[in-house]
Amino acid sequence: MSSSPPPGWYSDPSFPLTERWWDGTAWTDHRRQPEQPVQPVFQPQPPPGRGAGRTKVVALAVVGAVLVAGAVTGGVLLLGKDGDGGQETRTATTSPTSDADGNDSPSPTKPATxxxxxxxxxxxxxxxxxxxxxxxxxxxxxxxxxxxxxxxxxxxxxxxxxxxxxxxxxxxxxxxxxxxxxxxxxxxxxxxxxxxxxxxxxxxxxxxxxxxxxxxxxxxxxxxxxxxxxxxxxxxxxxxxxxxxxxxxxxxxxxxxxxxxxxxxxxxxxxxxxxxxxxxxxxxxxxxxxVGDAGGDGDTGGGVGSSLGPS
Known part of the structure; x- marks a missing residue:
């Protein structure tokens, strides 16, 4: 006979790099970035003294993935030293993503340059x-x-x-x-x-x-x-x-x-x-x-005295 895990923060089965609140019977919509690696709700822990080495490797891998994901989500990639000896940064642009319920979330966009x-x-x-x-x-x-x-x-x-x-x-x-x-x-x-x-x-x-x-x-x-x-x-x-x-x-x-x-x-x-x-x-x-008419084939140029388009 199996019992449901107690309420608490567990690894989200849809997004393993985030935590989601389990109310004891079902998942809620509350999520957070984990402060330390967590185990999925239905993944049993290894007995003491067994599998410790593998557990450590998995934990380190999860931490590394969280750091990479955080860097991309934040929109800034560190690229080493620039020509003046300072830290060069570059804005990253990502595509829209969907959450576990299928709702699209906005993605960072490049500034107007x-x-x-x-x-x-x-x-x-x-x-x-x-x-x-x-x-x-x-x-x-x-x-x-x-x-x-x-x-x-x-x-x-x-x-x-x-x-x-x-x-x-x-x-x-x-x-x-x-x-x-x-x-x-x-x-x-x-x-x-x-x-x-x-x-x-x-x-x-x-x-x-x-x-x-x-x-x-x-x-x-x-x-x-x-x-x-x-x-x-x-x-x-x-x-x-x-x-x-x-x-x-x-x-x-x-x-x-x-x-x-x-x-x-x-x-x-x-x-x-x-x-x-x-x-x-x-x-x-x-x-x-x-954009798309850079060659001027669409006759959408301009200049004083040119025919005016829609205002």
Whole structure:
């Protein structure tokens, strides 16, 4: 005659690396990460003095598996030392999983950053579902250290003002959040001053690489088709206390994905010899495509004066 195990935490038969509460008659929905290896409910313990060696091996294996599972679930993989002698980390992306009752649980996703594809001529913004062309003199901005950069000009130079190094051009792509405003025109007009300050006023160390902004002139604004969507842009010519100044542009258009949240693309280019031609801004805008149409076969490009898609 067999008896049911007493209530307690036991190894989950569906997920052996977790513990599940047994109420004495049935499993409940309560689970936890074990603090130490546990035995399944219906697995008898070996008699004293027998099987001790095998029990130890199994316990060590379970602990190792828990550590590996914890590292992947947490989303960070330690990869040894980086080039500066520090610990390099990388975000891991996992697929959706199902629990014992068949319910899907969400999985970690990569932050909104650009990622390369098999096509060396474009950079992909996976979150917003668009690709950016890479003009001559530009490169993928993913490893540049510039926040949310999708494109940067290759190489750096000494900033003309308060220390540091500067780049001739930077393009960043972001999703507009924290606001109920959806009008591309309003969002672009509200963003352009922040775009100018971020690019030519103070950096993250509160230095002024260009000795601050002394003035600006609106050199362009209007409706624009981007990836088949109706957007709006504002462009300023900025003058600075040191150096030749530059150009900034705020471009906003609805995403073609999900809730169609507004996408904000900022451009900043140095106006001197260290910067790219200002026409590169237009080239990049005209070359933005939905993911899957990187070659432009779907005729979903853009540019000022192009036919506007759905708003």
């Amino acid at each position: 650009a990622s390369p594809t098999g096509d060396p001529s474009v950079v992909v913004d996976d979150l917003n579902g668009i690709t950016f062309p890479i003009p001559d003199g530009w490169e993928d901005g993913d490893r540049s250290g510039e926040e949310d950069a999708v494109l940067v000009t290759d190489g750096t130079f000494d900033c003309p003002g308060e220390g540091g190094v500067c780049r001739g051009g930077v393009v960043v792509s972001r999703t507009v959040t924290g606001s109920d405003e959806t009008s591309p025109k309003t969002l672009a007009e509200n963003d352009i001053e922040d775009a100018a300050n971020d690019a030519f006023d103070r950096d993250v160390l509160d230095r002024q690489p260009y000795d601050g902004i002394t003035g600006h002139e609106v050199v362009g604004s209007g409706s624009v088709a981007v990836a088949g969507r109706a957007g709006y842009y504002v462009r300023w010519r900025v003058t600075t206390g040191a150096g030749p100044g530059g150009y900034v542009q705020s471009l906003v258009f609805p995403s073609g994905r999900g809730s169609e949240a507004p996408v904000l693309v900022r451009f900043a280019v140095d106006a001197g010899d260290d910067g790219p031609p200002v026409g590169d801004i237009d080239e990049i805008v005209e070359g933005i495509r939905p």
